[in-house]
Amino acid sequence: MTSTIRATRVCFQLQIAPELLDEYVARHTPVWPEMLAEIAASGRRNYSLFLGDGGQLIGYYETDDDEAAQRYLAGSEVATRWEAEMSRFFVGLDGRPDQAATPLTEIFHLHDQLTAAHAAVSDNESTAS
Template sequence: MQRIAFKMQLHKGFEAEYAKRHEKLWPELETLLKETGIAEYSIFLDESTLSLFGMLKMEDPLRLDELPAHPVMQKWWAYMKDIMESNPDHSPVSVPLKEVFYLA
């Protein structure tokens, strides 16, 4: 299982809304993520900078490249674009993070 970490940026004033939208994650999106091979997925918020830190585990990280083609992923991105930094295709601006330490 490989760990993948990344950061994204939330717009000011949308902390509660971001949490609310994830508390009610669409079942079809949850199914898609699990079918893609994501075993665990967490997102943390740095309240001082509004940076979001995501971490997920999966066997084959190359399968993440499949997600943009799915209509439910496109719909989720469009739903989230108003509260976070987004690319022209509405996907979140996501910066990969390099692992520098891990304690198992």
């Protein structure tokens, strides 16, 4: 039986204070093992952070239920401690970094478009027969 749950891809943007970049990177090399476990337990997977010029931070993860993942982390003592320690690194952020980040709108995903294109070809072949 095939699962009908479609993973949600979440991408977000934050701004790190430029003077704190080295420390921010050091704090993620490595992340606390108990925080890693909480991220995984929340249902987030394929989680990555990318650092751009001037402290621009782009994050990405996949989840089957982002609202449930956010609720889980909001109630986690470990995540609360981690986010409290991380909050000082960010510019112009109101609230916890894990919940106040600016989400980005996905406009293209290769697999989705290939699947749609394949389905359209199959539909056209079925109609032509």
